[in-house]
């Protein structure tokens with residue numbers, strides 16, 4: 015059963031740029047998929063459409079039985095709660111500790127203090143940062159900051175995790191650590207979609223890969 019489905023999806027930006035052309039893609043529950051391709055090929059655009067940040071110009075998208083581009087306000091928020099997102103630049107809050115950065119999503123969803131405590135520890139452990147819970151982002155390496163952002167993405171246990179160039183700012187060692195965490199999350203049942211232009215990482219990882227070139231998808 016597909017948890018993510020794209021049918022004949024195209025995206026033309028307002029400036030006339032054809033970011034995606036007739037994309038068909040089925041991602042099944044529990045899959046781990048790499049989306050690769052050069053910079054500017056359309057990878058981010060594809061992920062953005064999955065969480066309703068961009069709308070397709072044509073075609074249909076189904077995520078978790080919903081059409082993200084047809085949802086508004088609260089309905090879209092509800093869908094986004096079921097999708098963890100990791101970005102290349104981490105997007106941590108500078109003046110909040112690691113623990114606070116991870117908890118923010120739970121506060122926003124009105125979890126109780128007790129439930130937040132219960133969820134925080136396993137999330138920290140998953141990314142190997144139990145002993146850095148009280149540090150601030152600027153006190154961490156890039157790899158550690160990215161691991162915080164992964165913990166934040168999964169602390170509310172979403173069934174889908176999207177990672178847009180998560181290793182784009184990291185050296186090979188830290189990149190591989192991040193991929194290993196994503197693999198572990200996938201083994202726990204989370205459907206994982208990762209964009210990267212790092213061919214080396216893909217070769218080491220032994221997961222299915224699709225490639226985007228000039229907005230077209232190739233298997």
Ligand code: ADP
Nearest residue numbers: 027029031033052053054055056057058059060
């Ligand atoms: P990638 O993630 O593979 O680097 P993107 O999805 O960011 O590629 O971009 C695909 C194409 O769409 C590029 O030509 C890019 O310049 C263009 N593009 C991306 N975002 C916008 C936007 N907001 N407005 C106009 N063009 C955009």
Ligand code: ADP
Nearest residue numbers: 185186187188189190191194197214215218219
């Ligand atoms: P696992 O923990 O999943 O068994 P390993 O750490 O044993 O994974 O590594 C799996 C593969 O990735 C091996 O081929 C290993 O050489 C390679 N590898 C491990 N760490 C790195 C790294 N930091 N950079 C590049 N390749 C690595």
